[in-house]
Amino acid sequence: MMTLQQCLFADAGDFVEHLHSKRSGSSVFLAQNRYDWGANKSYWQQQRLSVENAIKKAVQWQEIDAEDCYATANGYGWGAEPSRSVSEVTRITGFYVDFDRYKIPQYKDLSPQEFLDLALQENPWLPVPTIYVDTGNGCWMFWLFKRPLIIPNARWDWLSTWQTQQGFLVRKLSKYGADPKCIDAARVVRLPGTVNSKTLRKAVAWTSNKRYEFNEIKRQFSEQYRLENPRKALIPEVPKTSKKTWVQRDGVSQVFNWHSLAYARMQDMKRLGEIRGGHSDHRRMAVWLYSVEAAHFCRSEETLRSEVSRFAMEYIQDPEHYLEAVNYEETVKRFNAEQSLVDCGLSRKSAKEQLGFFRSKYTPTTRYIVSVLEITDQEQEQMRTLIAHSEKTRRRVKKRRDAGMMCRVDYRQRAADRRQEAGRLRAAGLSIRAIAAQMGMSPGAIHRYLA
Numbered sequence: 001m002m003t004l005q006q007c008l009f010a011d012a013g014d015f016v017e018h019l020h021s022k023r024s025g026s027s028v029f030l031a032q033n034r035y036d037w038g039a040n041k042s043y044w045q046q047q048r049l050s051v052e053n054a055i056k057k058a059v060q061w062q063e064i065d066a067e068d069c070y071a072t073a074n075g076y077g078w079g080a081e082p083s084r085s086v087s088e089v090t091r092i093t094g095f096y097v098d099f100d101r102y103k104i105p106q107y108k109d110l111s112p113q114e115f116l117d118l119a120l121q122e123n124p125w126l127p128v129p130t131i132y133v134d135t136g137n138g139c140w141m142f143w144l145f146k147r148p149l150i151i152p153n154a155r156w157d158w159l160s161t162w163q164t165q166q167g168f169l170v171r172k173l174s175k176y177g178a179d180p181k182c183i184d185a186a187r188v189v190r191l192p193g194t195v196n197s198k199t200l201r202k203a204v205a206w207t208s209n210k211r212y213e214f215n216e217i218k219r220q221f222s223e224q225y226r227l228e229n230p231r232k233a234l235i236p237e238v239p240k241t242s243k244k245t246w247v248q249r250d251g252v253s254q255v256f257n258w259h260s261l262a263y264a265r266m267q268d269m270k271r272l273g274e275i276r277g278g279h280s281d282h283r284r285m286a287v288w289l290y291s292v293e294a295a296h297f298c299r300s301e302e303t304l305r306s307e308v309s310r311f312a313m314e315y316i317q318d319p320e321h322y323l324e325a326v327n328y329e330e331t332v333k334r335f336n337a338e339q340s341l342v343d344c345g346l347s348r349k350s351a352k353e354q355l356g357f358f359r360s361k362y363t364p365t366t367r368y369i370v371s372v373l374e375i376t377d378q379e380q381e382q383m384r385t386l387i388a389h390s391e392k393t394r395r396r397v398k399k400r401r402d403a404g405m406m407c408r409v410d411y412r413q414r415a416a417d418r419r420q421e422a423g424r425l426r427a428a429g430l431s432i433r434a435i436a437a438q439m440g441m442s443p444g445a446i447h448r449y450l451a
Helices: 012-019 051-063 112-122 158-172 214-228 254-276 283-294 301-315 319-323 328-343 348-354 366-372 389-402 408-427 432-439 443-450
Strands: 027-036 041-050 069-072 089-099 131-134 139-150 188-190 204-207
Touching: 012 051, 012 069, 012 131, 012 139, 027 051, 041 051, 051 069, 089 158, 112 131, 112 139, 139 158, 139 214, 158 214, 158 254, 254 283, 254 301, 283 301, 283 319, 283 328, 283 366, 301 319, 301 328, 328 348, 408 432, 408 443, 432 443
Parallel strands: none
Antiparallel strands: 027 041, 027 069, 069 188, 089 139, 131 139, 131 204
């Protein structure tokens, strides 16, 4: 168990440093929801800082009792334009859940310690959180990794793997008020030591100082998933003793396939923009299709808008005009409604059909995307998943040839040569077993050649 009174953070800067290492070289976004009294409305102000400067800024906000201050849970790179979008995340620090427990009568009056103890007791598969934050209204729990996941990584599709686990964690804890929107990698958390303007209480955070190997905590989540879905794994399992990358025969969660395909399509649409020097044709459809795939990772209108805007600014000519093609509110609403039905026990296919979401513009096929964006054969050679059937066949044949498998013509010629040699040896008076031993084959194979 985690005893909160014994592990209080020193200040807001200590919290930021606990989330992000100074030596990482990544950046952090700090944000504040400020109020403009002249215009009588609030506005969001954010800035990208080094971890060291973010620590200093967080301490300054705490000292002046600043209101509604936030920090990103994950690390970012140093791109030309500051953007707090999912595709700009370069370091994933751990898993997290935002509990809106104040909305649930049986939990809203519990103390932070009582709520934490209850969640851990009722979910024995759940590890002790590294950080617990009382935001002054709800609370957060973090499970930090010993080594952050580095994105992008040429070898591992970390974002899809993390997203699958993160979504599973949030869904499993939904009865405690887990926010279903809290599954994207660009999420911000309220800074401890700063004031929640809704309740006028300061956020407070504690740490257990426990950190986890990603594979360790992933295994725990996967085991829990298996209890509910005995014939499936949450993500593919690759045997350590084999170099082959296919998954086990009893199936893989639809959720993983859902995320990994969307991520691969997003990367391909970016690559297509690079090849073409920016999408000049079919720009409206390119922006729309990217938004549909990005909605698998961005479950709030804000983060989806940021993600799609980033894509359009970098890969679309005259982007401002074509960003209007996306109805962000409706897109997010559709995807969240689908997930709600899945959480109630429906299959993903049934949920899509019930929403009129199956085989619609929200579920484009690869063939449709290739056709509508007019991706040529030469361009497909540089794509990962946006490829026609002919390109898929070409890659499969090449892979078989590289592995040493013969083409049909060579295979038939070898069979003819073996048949001729077996016949010659049989005519010379050798027995079936003697021929098999001389040719290095089984007696049964020699029988077939001589038949």
